Amino acid sequence: MPSARINPLVAAAHEHPYPYYAALRNEAPVFFDAEHKIWVVSRADLIMQLMQSPHCVVRPPNEPVPAAIVGTPAAEVFARLIRMNEGQAHLPLKQAIGRSLALVDTACLPQLVKKWRRAECDLHALCHFVPVAVLADLLGFAPETQPEIMGWLADFVACLSPLSRDADLARASVAAQCLLTHFTGVLEGDVPQGSVLANLLQDSEGIDRQVLLANLIGLLTQSYEATAGLLGNCLIALQQQGMSDDLPLTSFVEEVARYDPSVQNTRRFVVQDLEINGQLLRKGDAVLLLLAAANRDAAFNAKGDDFAQGRTDHRSLSFGYGRHSCPGQALAIKITTAVLSDYLAQVGMAGPMQWRYQASVNGRIPRFISHQENVI
Ligand code: HEM
Known part of the structure; x- marks a missing residue:
């Protein structure tokens, strides 16, 4: 039992989770939280070991889709996401997505950011709308439908959170149906030549259309x-840590992604008994992998609790590791850097900011309370 105590399921949105993570790493790097019936793992080497292990999978085999959404359109999307599958349902499409994203031409990012930041864009809209609108445009989704898509995305992501209430889940289900209908039309229509979408369609022949459809939605929902969290955490770090003008802005964004990540943890489910750090994890157990704790592990990043833009030994688990690692990492860093750069050019340093972290079991996503001086 570590000396600092926080409920690990709310640590992501806690104001100061890092002392708790440090206590876990030092005192009980593989720890069974009896109250929440979940193993909590906080050391980088152990997390990487579990993420690579075939004994740990991304969904409980007896609940491939969360019980609360079974039978709804949201379940149709969820069940087909590569993020939620293993083996053949995961690998071929994962590779095709990786290949298509690698072809994205990011030279146009500054123009795309200008196109999507609206007049009167406050910090909330800046974080929650602009990066994903830019991404959707880059992927090749028809720009004129974007505001509608953003509304559906906001509603759909509720089905990914165990904190959602019935009303949120009902909205998520409606949104899933709208997204499915919309993207079916996209696949049947004229796909812009050279876009990620066009490349992916070409590269994924033989992959079930419904699976492809769900994963196109998945690229945006994930x-x-x-x-939004990465950009928001960058704005906070600008004020709390400062930024070096001598180093590229990308290095600042990368260090924020390590130091205060927007995805703080992820889960795995044990399908075959395994021993790790002297503890026996049994088939059926759930495991919480504290990516944000691992990033500050001294054995992984020297002086991990220090914010050090441009650190030469930079290592991070913020985008996962192993077979489920994030295929959008490079793009996410580039888009966030482009939006931040544009914001700094327009507004300069944000004025006084107030925020609270959105309730979440895994996301560290600030919700800013608007101040006029931060509006573009
Ligand atoms: C700051 C932004 C982002 C963060 C912090 C992030 C983080 C992550 C993490 C931690 C995982 C692994 C989850 C696990 O193993 O349990 C993941 C997977 C994934 N991410 Fe991202 N991601 C970001 C942006 C993106 C973008 C821009 C895209 C698409 C263009 C994307 C697409 C995906 C997909 C498809 C997966 C599933 C991969 C698989 O299961 O093999 N992500 N992401």
């Missing part, structure tokens, strides 16, 4: 809150 980046929606994660990029």
Whole structure:
């Protein structure tokens, strides 16, 4: 039992989770939280070991889709996401997505950011709308439908959170149906030549259309809150840590992604008994992998609790590791850097900011309370 105590399921949105993470790493790096019936793992080497292990999978085998959404359109999307599958349902499409994203031409990012930041854009809209709108444009989704898509995305991501109430889940289900209908039309229509979408369609022949459809939605839903959180955490770090003008802005964004990540943890489920750090994890156990704790592990990053833009030994688990690692990492960093750069050019340093972290079991996503001087 570590000396500092926080409920690990709310630590992501806690004001100061890092002392708790440090206590876990030092005192009980593989720890069973009996109250929440979940193993909590906080050391980088152990997390990487579990993420690579075939004995740990991304969904409980007896609940491939969360019980609360079974039978709804949201379940149709969820069940087909590569993020939620292993083996053949995961690898071929994961590789195709990786290849298509690698072809994205990011030279146009500054123009795309200008196109999507609206007049009167406050910090909330800046974080929750602009990065994902830019991404959707880059992927090749028709720009004129974007505001509608953003509304559906906001509603859909509720089905990914165990904190959602019935009303949120009902909205998520409606949104899932709208997204499915919309993206079916996109696939049947004229796909812009050279876009990620066009490349992916070409590269994924033989992959079930419904699976492809769900994963196109997945590209946007998986980046929606994660990029909003990364950008928001960059704005906070600008004020709390400062930024070096001598180093590229990208190095600042990368260090924020390590130091105060928007995705603080992820889960795995044990399908075959395994021993790790002297503890026996049994088939059926759930495991919480504290990526944000691992990033500050001294054995992983020297002086991990220090914010050090441009650190030469930079290592991070913020985008996962192993077979489920994030294929959008490079793009997410570039988009966030482009939005931040544009914001700094327009507004300079943000004025006084107030925020609270959105309730979440895994996301660290600030919700800013608007101040006129921060509006573009
Ligand atoms: C700051 C932004 C982002 C963060 C922090 C982030 C983080 C992550 C993490 C931690 C995982 C692994 C989850 C696990 O193993 O349990 C992941 C997976 C994934 N991410 Fe991201 N992501 C971001 C942006 C994006 C973007 C922009 C895209 C798409 C363009 C994307 C697409 C995906 C996909 C498809 C997966 C599933 C991969 C698989 O299961 O093999 N992400 N992401």
